[in-house]
Amino acid sequence: MYKLILITSALLMATFSVSNAQESSKPVTATSQTAKPNIILILADDLGYAELSCYGAPYKTPALDQLAAEGFRSTDMIVPANVCSPSRSALLTGRHPMRNGHPIYRSNYYKKAGGFYGLHPDEITIAELLKPAGYRTFAVGKWHLGFDIEGSHPLDAGFDSYYGQPHNYGGKFHNNSTWLLRDHEAEEKKVPFQKLTESYNREVVKFIEEQPKDQPFFIYMSHQIAHSPVLPSKAFKGRTKLGKQADFVTELDDSVGQVLEALRKNDLEKNTLVIFLADNGPTADRFDTPLAGCKYTTMEGGHRVPSIFRWKGKIPAGQVSETTLSSMDIFPLIADLAGVELPNDRKIDGKNIQDILLGETEESPHEFLYYYNAHNLQAVRKGKWKLHLPRTEKDQPYWAAAGKGRRFLTLDQPFLVDLDADIGEMHNVAAQNPEVVATLIQQAERTRTELGEVGKPGSDQRPGWPKASETEH
Structure with a gap:
């Protein structure tokens, strides 16, 4: 039930080392823990590409x-x-x-989708990765990875507090669903939604102010x-x-401002x-x-x-x-900055992007990208080329109903897009580029x-946790 963490400690870092190896990080010797950077990962929920x-x-x-003017905007x-x-x-x-065993949106809206299930306890999170490096870890906000499932709570996933x-x-x-919790206990059971962001801000600022200066920290603010x-x-x-939507986003921006001021x-x-990013696209493509496209779709907007x-x-x-x-x-990036080695008993799909953030290269570390909709592989991308793959309604996850009337719900033939020329994914150039289509x-x-498909498990596909047949609905 508990994770076997195969991560070794490393010496402390003195500088922002430049290493883009996926298999391991190469920390640099330093004289104190303060050489390791504090890390704050801020995640917005359903925030659109054009909402800042x-x-x-x-x-x-x-x-x-x-934040963007003072750093790197992707x-x-x-x-x-x-x-x-x-x-x-x-x-x-x-x-x-x-x-990692979590391709389905965690919900019991539809029992056939697996109902309640969570992050597999054998997965290693950023928080667990940082523990050997002496980090204090704090998760704040929406978890949505199996809070009620044994082994999937934030405290099971390496966070010291939640x-x-x-x-x-x-x-x-x-x-x-209206509770505000500290660790496992409810502090308030009927919290007004409008109180949430203010409460999160207060907790994060307090954590920053009270953190010992000689101990690095990791805050995941979701x-x-x-x-x-x-609202x-x-x-x-x-x-x-x-x-209201624009007002809502300005409240998010104010929250980020309070963290930066702290x-x-x-x-x-x-x-x-x-680090700031969104978890996926918005519910409306406007x-x-x-x-x-938008959330629920494998268009770029999703x-x-x-x-x-x-x-x-x-x-x-x-x-x-x-x-x-x-x-x-972000996972291998943080590993290298903290001076810890990546797990060597599993494949890590992320790549160390330090050299890109430093402006030393513009070359992507990803030859291919994969756009799954739950278990259905719907698109493969290589550079500017994105190939939407044939699909049927039976291939779709249960949330596809939220995308009623949207493009590519079904597709009879491969649809190739040149994203440099056609970011709106409107024109099929498959006939003009047969070699690209064949490669993809x-x-x-x-x-x-390797990763699986609807009804066909892959060679390196972890089952869900727990199995749907063992889950109480």
């Missing part, structure tokens, strides 16, 4: 704009899932959802914004004059890496301009998200990068063999 002003939104998000960050739970599992483990909500807010499917219900708190309601006041800016990295004095400021990255890259189809078949 630095990505083109028609309202101001000054804190996130400042225009091609791809998450491996288009819904919450699988994307989060990949972020925290550096492994594809099909590989404060937040177990999954989405409200609804009739979870008896604790917001409910901009997931439904779209900005009173202080932000009507602020933008552009509707770092400044405590003289921690130069020793803290701040928030994804110029991308097509998988390409805003993403920013800032580490003052280390990451050069003002970078805007078109290099293709994956959210799974061959890669799709290799990937299905």
Whole structure:
């Protein structure tokens, strides 16, 4: 039930070392733990690609704009899932959802989808990766990875403490959906949604202020914004004059601003890496301009998200990068910065992107990217080329109903897109590029063999936890 963590400690780091090897990290000797950076990973929920002003939104998000101006902003960050739970599992483990056993959105809306299940206890998270390096770890906000499942709670996943909500807010499917919890215990059972972000801000700022200066920390701050219900708190309601969604995002921006101010006041800016990204695309494609599609789809709008990295004095400021990255890259990046080796008993899909963040290369470490919709491999990408694969309605996950009327719900023939010329994925250029199509189809078949497909388990596909047949619904 408990994880066997095959991670060795390493010497402390003195500088932001440049190593892009996937198999292991090469820490550099230092004289104190303060040489290891603090790490704050801020995750937005269902935030569209175009919902920050630095990505083109028609309202101001000054804190996130400042974060981008002082660091690295990606225009091609791809998450491996288009819904919450699988994307989060990949972020925290550096492994594809099909590989880490969490390809399905965790829910009991549909019993046939597996009902309640969680992050497999044998998976190694960022928090567990950092434990041998002496980090204090804190998870705040929405978990959504099996809070109620034995072995899948944040405290089982390497976090020293937890404060937040177990999954989405409200609804009739979870008896604790309005609870605000500390570790395992409910502090409040009928918390108003508008109180959540304020509560998260308070806890994170307090943690930063009280953290011993000689111990590095990792904060995973996982917001409910901009997931439904779209209910900005009173202080932000009507602020933008552009509707509740825009007001909601400005509240998210204010939260980021409070975290950045806490770092400044405590003289921690130069020793803290701040990472911001979204878990997947928004529920409406109007928030994804110029991308097509949204959450629940394998269009770019479902998988390409805003993403920013800032580490003052280390990451050069003002970078805007078109290099293709994956959210799974954050796992090996953090491992190298903390001076710990990657697990050698499993495949890590992420790549160390330090040299890209430093501006030393623009070459993506990913030859191929895979767009799964639950268990169905729906697209393969290589550079600018993205091939949508044939599919039927029977191949679709249960949430495909949320995408009723959207493109590519079914597809009879391969559909090849040149993303450089056609970011809206409108034009099929398969006939003009048969060699590209052949290459991507061959890669799709290799990937299905390894990661699996609907009804066909892969050679390196972890079963869900627990098995659906063993789950109480």
